[in-house]
Amino acid sequence: xxxxxxxxxxxxxxxxxxxxxxxxxxxxxxxxxxxxxxxxxxxxxxxxxxxxxxxxxxxxxxxxxxxxxxxxxxxxxxxxxxxxxxxxxxxxxxxxxxxxxxxxxxxxxxxxxxxxxxxxxxxxxxxxxxxxxxxxxxxxxxxxxxxxxxxxxxxxxxxxxxxxxxxxxxxxxxxxxxxxxxxxxxxxxxxxxxxxxxxxxxxxxxxxxxxxxxxxxxxxxxxxxxxxxxxxxxxxxxxxxxxxxxxxxxxxxxxxxxxxxxxxxxxxxxxxxxxxxxxxxxxxxxxxxxxxxxxxxxxxxxxxxxxxxxxxxxx
Numbered sequence: 001x002x003x004x005x006x007x008x009x010x011x012x013x014x015x016x017x018x019x020x021x022x023x024x025x026x027x028x029x030x031x032x033x034x035x036x037x038x039x040x041x042x043x044x045x046x047x048x049x050x051x052x053x054x055x056x057x058x059x060x061x062x063x064x065x066x067x068x069x070x071x072x073x074x075x076x077x078x079x080x081x082x083x084x085x086x087x088x089x090x091x092x093x094x095x096x097x098x099x100x101x102x103x104x105x106x107x108x109x110x111x112x113x114x115x116x117x118x119x120x121x122x123x124x125x126x127x128x129x130x131x132x133x134x135x136x137x138x139x140x141x142x143x144x145x146x147x148x149x150x151x152x153x154x155x156x157x158x159x160x161x162x163x164x165x166x167x168x169x170x171x172x173x174x175x176x177x178x179x180x181x182x183x184x185x186x187x188x189x190x191x192x193x194x195x196x197x198x199x200x201x202x203x204x205x206x207x208x209x210x211x212x213x214x215x216x217x218x219x220x221x222x223x224x225x226x227x228x229x230x231x232x233x234x235x236x237x238x239x240x241x242x243x244x245x246x247x248x249x250x251x252x253x254x255x256x257x258x259x260x261x262x263x264x265x266x267x268x269x270x271x272x273x274x275x276x277x278x279x280x281x282x283x284x285x286x287x288x289x290x291x292x293x294x295x296x297x298x299x300x301x302x303x304x305x306x307x308x309x310x311x312x313x314x315x
Contacts, residue, residue, distance in 0.1 A: 010119075018263070027272060044098070060197055109155040138166035193215075194213065195212060250278075260295075
């Protein structure tokens with residue numbers, strides 16, 4: 001069950017998803033966090049952020065919408081208080097970073113990667129670029145490439161960089177390629193999908209911000225599709241798969257599509273033991289199918305089909 005993020009070896013392939021377990025303390029009251037493959041932190045910003053107005057969360061069929069707005073204490077508090085706690089508990093740490101400009105991402109990469117205990121950096125590209133009329137970095141291959149290049153330049157050489165991609169684009173593959181060409185050692189996908197709900201009782205949007213990110217089981221088929229397409233185009237690039245993983249079967253589906261590890265997010269809100277349960281279920285499923293090593297299952301669905309089938313376009 002050992003897994004790898006580029007050259008970083010993990011004890012197992014189940015991680016937390018950014019934003020769903022904060023910095024790990026909340027989960028530690030339920031189990032030893034060192035049992036996780038890694039903790040992916042909530043996105044760290046340069047300055048403290050209060051986030052968006054409430055209500056910020058709305059339940060939807062098979063998922064939830066959130067519009068938290070990257071609330072957090074800022075990088076100084078994270079490095080002083082949260083990162084030492086995580087490293088003291090013996091869990092690999094993948095630090096998610098978020099900025100509003102290329103310069104902010106670069107500075108975050110420099111400061112975060114200089115610390116011991118950081119296994120990798122995940123670049124949250126689903127942030128508005130204040131220098132480009134608020135358009136999200138993840139929506140444009142050039143903008144995403146600029147961020148990743150700056151992060152890779154300022155990141156410590158032995159800390160791998162993973163670019164987190166959005167499915168809210170016409171074609172995710174060119175953006176994935178642009179990030180890899182810019183120096184990303186791996187990719188994370190998918191981030192939440194933009195959605196909206198209206199409360200028919202109040203006759204107003206359910207979220208104060210109007211729109212929000214949709215997550216949960218409803219988005220899993222989209223995640224599988226994106227992972228499948230990117231793995232087919234970039235088979236040697238490690239992928240952190242996420243999007244609606246609630247069971248071991250869900251995790252195995254993403255791995256068969258091409259993910260080397262999976263991040264668990266929304267499921268944690270109603271089952272704080274979700275990561276440990278999913279790890280156990282995944283191991284049992286692999287054993288039942290005669291798969292001796294996790295690595296043998298990565299992308300196996302591609303190899304199980306004739307080559308021409310993997311290249312067909314959706315009709």
